Amino acid sequence: MGELEKIREARKKWQEKYEKSCTERDALFQSISGVPVKPLYTPEDAEGLDYLRDLGLPGEYPFTRGVRQNMYRGRLWTMRLFSGLGTAMDSNRRYHFLLDHGTTGLSVAFHMPTIMGVDSDNPRARGEVGRCGVAIDSLEDMEVLFDGIPLEKVSTSMTINAPAAILLALYIGVAEKQGVGPDKITGTIQNDILKEYIAQKSWIFPPEPSMRIITDILAFCSEHVPRWNTISISGYHIREAGSTAAQELAFTLADGLAYVEAGVKAGLDVDAFAPRLSFFFDAHLDFFEEIAKFRAARRIWAREMKERFKAKKTESLLLRFHTQTAGCSLTAQQPENNIVRTAFEALSGVLGGTQSLHTNSMDETLALPSEKAAQIALRTQQIIAFESGAADTIDPLAGSYYVESLTDRLEKQAYEYFERIEKLGGVVKAIERGFFQKEISDAAYRYQKEIEQKKRIIVGVNDYVVENEKVEIPVLVIDPEVERIQVARVKALREKRDNDAVKRRLEELKKAAAGSENLMAPILEASRAYATLGEIVDVLKSVFGEFKEIPVF
Amino acid sequence: MERKVRVLVGKPGLDGHDRGAKVVASALRDAGMEVIYTGLHQTPEMIVEAAVQEDVDVVGLSILSGAHMALFPRVLELLKEKGVDDVLVTGGGIIPESDMEKLGKLGVGKLFGPGAPTGEIADYIREWFKSSSRAKG
Numbered sequence: 309m310g311e312l313e314k315i316r317e318a319r320k321k322w323q324e325k326y327e328k329s330c331t332e333r334d335a336l337f338q339s340i341s342g343v344p345v346k347p348l349y350t351p352e353d354a355e356g357l358d359y360l361r362d363l364g365l366p367g368e369y370p371f372t373r374g375v376r377q378n379m380y381r382g383r384l385w386t387m388r389l390f391s392g393l394g395t396a397m398d399s400n401r402r403y404h405f406l407l408d409h410g411t412t413g414l415s416v417a418f419h420m421p422t423i424m425g426v427d428s429d430n431p432r433a434r435g436e437v438g439r440c441g442v443a444i445d446s447l448e449d450m451e452v453l454f455d456g457i458p459l460e461k462v463s464t465s466m467t468i469n470a471p472a473a474i475l476l477a478l479y480i481g482v483a484e485k486q487g488v489g490p491d492k493i494t495g496t497i498q499n500d501i502l503k504e505y506i507a508q509k510s511w512i513f514p515p516e517p518s519m520r521i522i523t524d525i526l527a528f529c530s531e532h533v534p535r536w537n538t539i540s541i542s543g544y545h546i547r548e549a550g551s552t553a554a555q556e557l558a559f560t561l562a563d564g565l566a567y568v569e570a571g572v573k574a575g576l577d578v579d580a581f582a583p584r585l586s587f588f589f590d591a592h593l594d595f596f597e598e599i600a601k602f603r604a605a606r607r608i609w610a611r612e613m614k615e616r617f618k619a620k621k622t623e624s625l626l627l628r629f630h631t632q633t634a635g636c637s638l639t640a641q642q643p644e645n646n647i648v649r650t651a652f653e654a655l656s657g658v659l660g661g662t663q664s665l666h667t668n669s670m671d672e673t674l675a676l677p678s679e680k681a682a683q684i685a686l687r688t689q690q691i692i693a694f695e696s697g698a699a700d701t702i703d704p705l706a707g708s709y710y711v712e713s714l715t716d717r718l719e720k721q722a723y724e725y726f727e728r729i730e731k732l733g734g735v736v737k738a739i740e741r742g743f744f745q746k747e748i749s750d751a752a753y754r755y756q757k758e759i760e761q762k763k764r765i766i767v768g769v770n771d772y773v774v775e776n777e778k779v780e781i782p783v784l785v786i787d788p789e790v791e792r793i794q795v796a797r798v799k800a801l802r803e804k805r806d807n808d809a810v811k812r813r814l815e816e817l818k819k820a821a822a823g824s825e826n827l828m829a830p831i832l833e834a835s836r837a838y839a840t841l842g843e844i845v846d847v848l849k850s851v852f853g854e855f856k857e858i859p860v861f
Numbered sequence: 862m863e864r865k866v867r868v869l870v871g872k873p874g875l876d877g878h879d880r881g882a883k884v885v886a887s888a889l890r891d892a893g894m895e896v897i898y899t900g901l902h903q904t905p906e907m908i909v910e911a912a913v914q915e916d917v918d919v920v921g922l923s924i925l926s927g928a929h930m931a932l933f934p935r936v937l938e939l940l941k942e943k944g945v946d947d948v949l950v951t952g953g954g955i956i957p958e959s960d961m962e963k964l965g966k967l968g969v970g971k972l973f974g975p976g977a978p979t980g981e982i983a984d985y986i987r988e989w990f991k992s993s994s995r996a997k998g
Contacts, residue, residue: 420875420926424902432904435931436875509877509901549880636880640975673975675927675957749883756884760978769976783957786927859900861870861883861890 312351319350336763340594341552342754343717349709357712362607366702370610372603372715373703374661375626380699385657386664387689388465390632392417392442393676394790395797396452399442403457405679409686413495414457415465415666417441418475423510425471425845428794437791440676445798446840450478451485460488464495465540465630465664470512472499473521473828474844477835480533496537496586496630499525502563502735505855506744508545512845515736517852521827522567523574526581528828537586539567540630546744547590548636550752553601554718556590558725559744561608566735568617582613583623591653591660592634598653599705600714602629602660607715608722631657632666638673642768643781646670651688658698659705665689675783742860749861798840805838813837814847821851866990869917871899871908873936876926881953885921888979894986905932909939912948918995919986922952929956933969947994949986953977 309317326347337345357363364370367377376382389411392399403414419441421433427445428437437443444450454464459482468475476497483493501518504511511518522539529538543560551559564585571581587605591598609627613619633653638646647670654667667685669677677685693699705711732738739745758764765771813834820830834844870886872879879901890896897915899908912920920940924932929952937950953973956964961972971985990996 420928424875426875432875434935435928436926439927440876440925504877509879510875511877549878550884638975673955675955749880749887752880753884753887756888756979760980766976770978779958785957788930857900857902859898861886861896861898 312355315351319348319352322348336758339553339597340592340755341554341597342751343554343597349713351709353709353713354707357716363706369614369625370607371626372607373706375606375628375663379661379702380658380693381702384693384699385662385689386413386463387411387686387693388413388415388630388664388666389682389686390415390417390467390666391677391682392419393784394438394786395443395794396449398438398790400453400455400457402679403453406682406686407457407462409683410690411686413463413465413664416453416467418466418468419443420510422471422475422841423468425474425512425841425849427798427840427842428791429798430842435791437794439786443790443794444475444478444841445794446801446838447478447481447835448801448838449797450482454482454486458488459483459486460492465498465537466496467498469498469501469504469508469510470518471841471845472497473525473831474835474841476525476533476536477828477832480832481836490533491535493533494535496540497525498540498542498588500539500542500563500588502566502739503542503545503560505739506546506559506563507549507551507748508542509857511855513848513852514855515739517848518855519570519736523570523576524826524828526571526584527574527576528826529584530576530580534584536584538581538584540586540588541567542588544588544590544632546748547592547634549748550636550755551748552751553592553594553597554721555725555747555751557601557605557608557718558722558729560587560589561605561612561722562726562729562735564609565612565616568613572617578613578617578619579621579624582617582619583621583626586663587627587629589629589631589657589662590634591631591657593637593649593653595652595656596705596711597714597718598656599660600711600718602631602657602662603703603711603715604718604722605629606661608719628663630664630666631660631662633657633668635668635672638668638670639766639769640673641777642774643670643674643779645768646672647684647688650685651692654688655692655696655698658692659703661703671781671783674779675785678782678784680782742858745860801838801840809837810834810839810843814839814843817844818847818851821848863996866894866919866986867897867915867917868894868919868921868986869897869899869908869912869915870921870923871903871911872901872923873903873905873908873932874924874926874928875902876924876928877901878925879923881925882923885923885953885979885982889921889983889986892980892983892987894983905935905939908936909943909945912940913943913945917948918990918993919949919951921982921986922950922954924952924954924956927955929954929964930960933964934967937968949989949993951986953982
């Protein structure tokens with residue numbers, strides 16, 4: 309009898325005894341994604357595992373154990389706090405505060421009007437200016453935002469999608485003013501429009517012209533901004549909208565593969581742009597499932613890039629990713645408990661091998677983070693890095709029967725979804741048919757029902773509730789003055805700039821949009837002339853039209 | 862037999878976070894109400910237009926972007942302009958308690974924050990409807 313057979317026999321006996329004489333508490337033994345969890349995992353659950361084929365060594369194909377050979381022994385993950393509030397002046401102050409306290413990169417949260425390509429003085433922006441991010445209307449605001457921050461040293465991630473090309477142009481513009489060339493700047497634009505249609509819903513243009521803008525960015529950056537991450541292919545918003553871990557993994561990678569396909573179709577060499585693609589995942593509450601998700605993601609991406617797209621450069625095969633702890637897991641009730649939730653979510657990101665990490669602040673279900681709450685969130689990462697020991701060895705959970713079986717299971721589920729998406733005609737077609745949207749809203753509703761039926765306990769929400777609770781932490785309030793100040797700023801800009809130059813630049817942009825030339829150069833020219841974000845978006849809208857949603861629930 | 866309560870679930874403003882709106886829409890439908898969901902990025906004008914056209918009893922707005930102090934009052938104002946004074950305007954999102962109180966004084970109904978059970982929302986709407994003039998109409 310082989311070793312595995314002996315284990316099987318022993319486990320079977322154990323299980324019989326377990327079923328006969330053990331009782332289980334009344335709980336839903338399912339992962340947060342609704343997948344049953346067994347009481348015990350043994351070598352049987354990793355039966356087919358071929359170490360070199362399925363795991364390999366860190367920095368080696370298929371990169372399951374990590375994208376770098378030395379991982380955190382070499383350099384810790386980038387501690388990056390997503391942040392933006394009020395005017396550019398307000399946010400600039402917050403960035404200096406964060407840098408002074410040890411963040412190692414910036415991450416800009418824009419207010420909704422910027423995200424939607426609307427200027428602050430547009431009536432559609434009423435009530436929204438500076439509320440859930442920083443108000444940026446033009447190069448003038450961007451200069452203030454990065455005042456005193458050396459862009460050749462600090463890397464910046466910008467959560468911006470439909471107008472990503474414009475924000476990149478503004479960033480390049482500020483760097484130029486600091487005497488830093490585009491070849492020197494480092495950072496990321498999210499620029500993941502597919503997940504906007506799927507989950508985050510901050511779209512402007514229809515899918516086809518949106519994909520063209522993206523391939524224009526890929527081409528421009530591979531030539532002029534070589535250290536810039538051109539797309540941050542994001543599962544975060546898919547998960548936050550209510551998806552399961554498997555859906556997050558599958559839909560995100562499907563989007564990524566769709567971008568690669570679009571780049572190749574636009575005539576680019578896969579190895580010219582693939583190394584600058586990066587990813588962005590959620591770290592939700594289910595500790596082991598999340599770690600497995602990150603590991604599975606690396607393995608699938610490496611295989612698809614190598615086998616499907618025949619990428620040759622090692623860098624093209626690497627799934628590098630940013631992690632954010634799950635905002636949707638935080639509770640408005642007893643908000644201090646969110647510090648604890650965030651801490652072990654962050655730990656799953658680290659054990660999953662993330663390249664950078666954002667930890668949510670405890671007060672984010674109530675308002676934008678206060679300084680104190682943001683500081684605790686940052687300290688949480690520092691405690692993991694320097695006190696927990698989690699960063700001292702690479703991929704420490706490899707070989708865990710449970711984690712390896714979860715990794716395999718998630719990979720299998722991802723491929724099942726790839727097949728379904730393929731049958732629907734690919735990602736864009738599946739979006740148009742509402743496939744992703746329906747899968748996600750069904751999963752969100754199932755989860756909500758489990759909570760309301762108390763199948764799942766959320767501490768402080770449906771159990772261990774404090775009656776008549778009063779919030780005892782300070783909550784940041786955005787002064788309504790912010791809107792008045794910002795509206796005045798953008799109006800003044802329209803008065804003082806060279807409006808003939810703006811008009812000419814916008815006309816050139818319109819011509820380029822109607823034709824097929826790369827849009828980055830005319831966008832750069834327009835933004836250098838202080839055309840506003842809204843003006844540039846309006847010109848593009850006049851050529852490309854707007855996306856219209858079919859509302860389903 | 863009592864007729865079904867008609868509820869318009871709307872997402873005014875620029876924010877795209879529709880998880881809450883959709884979950885509530887599904888829950889109210891399962892609670893036996895007729896639900897019309899507007900979809901995203903609606904202006905107050907579009908929402909009021911739809912509310913009047915669909916002759917709804919309740920307008921439920923989901924706002925997570927902090928723009929609630931601009932959007933709720935605007936919807937109330939536009940309803941008033943249209944001569945609609947018997948519709949419940951309620952909703953939820955990331956809304957500080959002090960703002961909930963201010964909006965309540967302006968005529969907005971109960972507002973629900975994160976963690977509110979959907980059953981509570983359905984009960985609230987049902988109770989309101991029973992005692993409203995629309996229940997008799």
